[in-house]
Each structure stands twice: as structure tokens, then as C-alpha cells.
Amino acid sequence: MSTINTVTEQLTRAGQVIEHDSFSIIDAEVGPHTYTEAQWPIVRRMIHANADFDFNGLTDFHPQAVAAGVAAMLRGGTPVVADVEMICSGLSAPRLAHFGMKTHQFISDADVIAQAQAEDTTRAVQAMRKAHRQGLLQGAIVGIGNAPTALIELVRLIQEEGVRPALVVGMPVGFVAAAESKDLIALQNEVPWIVIRGRKGGSTLVVAALHALLALAEAQQKAQLAMHA
Numbered sequence: 001m002s003t004i005n006t007v008t009e010q011l012t013r014a015g016q017v018i019e020h021d022s023f024s025i026i027d028a029e030v031g032p033h034t035y036t037e038a039q040w041p042i043v044r045r046m047i048h049a050n051a052d053f054d055f056n057g058l059t060d061f062h063p064q065a066v067a068a069g070v071a072a073m074l075r076g077g078t079p080v081v082a083d084v085e086m087i088c089s090g091l092s093a094p095r096l097a098h099f100g101m102k103t104h105q106f107i108s109d110a111d112v113i114a115q116a117q118a119e120d121t122t123r124a125v126q127a128m129r130k131a132h133r134q135g136l137l138q139g140a141i142v143g144i145g146n147a148p149t150a151l152i153e154l155v156r157l158i159q160e161e162g163v164r165p166a167l168v169v170g171m172p173v174g175f176v177a178a179a180e181s182k183d184l185i186a187l188q189n190e191v192p193w194i195v196i197r198g199r200k201g202g203s204t205l206v207v208a209a210l211h212a213l214l215a216l217a218e219a220q221q222k223a224q225l226a227m228h229a
Contacts, residue, residue, distance in 0.1 A: 023048065026044050027044070030047070035056075035059075039061050039065075039066055041212050041216065042059070042212040044212075045211060046196075046205050046208045048208070049205060049207070055196065060196075061194050062186070062192040062194070064192045065194050068192040069213045069217075070217045072139065072167060073101065074221060078101055078140060078141060079101065079102060079136050080096070080101055080103045080141050080142075080143060081104050081136050081165075082104070082203075082206070083105065083107065083143070083150040083151075085105050086145070087203045088104075090203065090207035091103060092211060095214045095218070098218070099214070104131060104134075105127065106130045106131060107123050112126045112130055124147030124153070125153045127150065128154050128157065132157055132161070137157065137163045137165055138163060141165065141166055141210070142168045142169065143169045143203075143206040143210060144168070144170050145173065145202050146172055146173065147172055148172040148181035149177065150172070151181040152177065152181045155184050158190055159188065159190075164190065164191060165191050167191070170194070171196045171205045171206050171209070173201035173202040174199060175199060178199050179199055182195040182196065182198075182201075183197070194209055
């Protein structure tokens with residue numbers, strides 16, 4: 001099993017031991033999988049977040065997804081655009097600051113609500129459009145864990161308006177259009193993506209995936225610095 005992604009937010013030895021032991025248990029119990037050495041740490045952290053081994057198999061990757069996400073983080077200053085505040089709150093502020101990254105979400109903005117009411121759309125659709133108007137989607141990492149309509153709108157922006165995020169982590173949970181929205185983003189090849197197939201998902205899983213990518217980026221950064229030391 002992979003030993004990548006050993007960077008941890010745990011500040012005590014006891015916490016580090018618990019996290020290490022949790023990952024060891026997952027590696028021992030997960031059974032066979034087809035993920036690459038770079039993909040597996042992301043899936044493992046998602047399993048760790050929900051204690052659900054179904055994500056071994058349900059999680060799907062564009063071939064360039066991990067490399068694109070890590071590269072975007074290493075560039076520094078890459079925005080993270082989320083569909084809901086929960087993702088922004090769940091991400092580690094020190095890790096984001098390390099790469100000069102800031103989070104953005106507009107779901108509760110007054111103008112977003114007003115426009116959604118005027119056009120009889122969802123707030124999530126209007127929030128994605130606002131992010132586009134502000135130029136935040138280009139080269140961004142987009143995390144969607146709650147609203148399928150946000151992901152569907154993002155696909156439209158990619159296909160019709162030439163928006164090119166660096167990576168889309170599309171994991172909306174639910175019974176109406178959730179599975180379909182994830183299939184839709186995975187049908188296009190202009191932008192790399194990570195999705196959870198089917199109805200499962202949620203903001204917690206987006207946060208877990210992004211934390212795993214941040215850890216991979218930190219590990220690569222440290223390896224590069226060591227080579228030039």
C-alpha cells in the first residue's frame with residue numbers, strides 16, 4: 001500500500017498515532033483496489049472521513065486529476081471556489097495559507113438570492129455564475145459537495161463559456177440529479193475532475209479529498225526543496 005500523504009495536521013504524538021493507526025486499519029481492511037499510488041491517499045482519506053469503504057470503487061478520477069490539483073496548489077494563490085460555506089469552514093486555514101490559497105462561496109449573498117428568485121433558479125446556480133463574473137473559476141479548484149445544480153451549471157460554463165478550472169472535485173450528495181451531475185462532469189475532458197459516482201457524497205468528502213491533495217502538494221514541495229538543498 002502507498003506511504004504517500006504522510007503530512008499531518010495532528011499537533012500531538014497521540015493524535016499522530018491515532019491517524020497513522022486509522023490509515024493502517026483502512027489499508028488492511030479495504031481489500032483490492034485499482035487506484036494508482038497517487039490516487040489512493042485521496043480515497044483513503046475519504047474513507048477515513050466517513051468510515052465507509054464504499055468509496056473504494058465509487059470514487060473516480062480523470063487521469064490528470066491528481067497532477068492538476070497538486071500543480072495548482074504548488075503554483076500558489078489558487079482560489080478554492082465552493083458551493084457551500086461548510087467546505088470553506090472545513091478546510092485547514094494553515095494549509096491553505098501555506099500555498100497562499102483563499103476560499104470563496106456565494107450561496108447566501110443577497111444578490112445571489114435575489115437573482116435566483118428572479119430567474120426561478122437555485123442559489124447554487126447563481127453562485128457559480130457570480131464566481132465566473134468575478135473571474136474566480138479560471139484556474140481554480142472547485143469543490144461541490146452539496147448542490148448538484150452547481151455542478152450542472154459549472155459544466156455549462158465549461159462547455160458554453162470556456163471556463164477552465166484547474167480541477168473540479170464534484171461530490172454532491174442527494175437523490176435529485178446528484179448522480180447525474182457527477183456523470184455529466186465526467187463526460188467532458190476539458191477540465192480534470194474527481195467524483196463520487198452515484199448518490200453518495202457531501203461536503204465532508206470534498207474537504208477530505210482537498211486535504212489529501214494539500215498533503216500531496218506539501219510532500220512534493222518538501223521533496224523538491226530537499227533536492228535543491
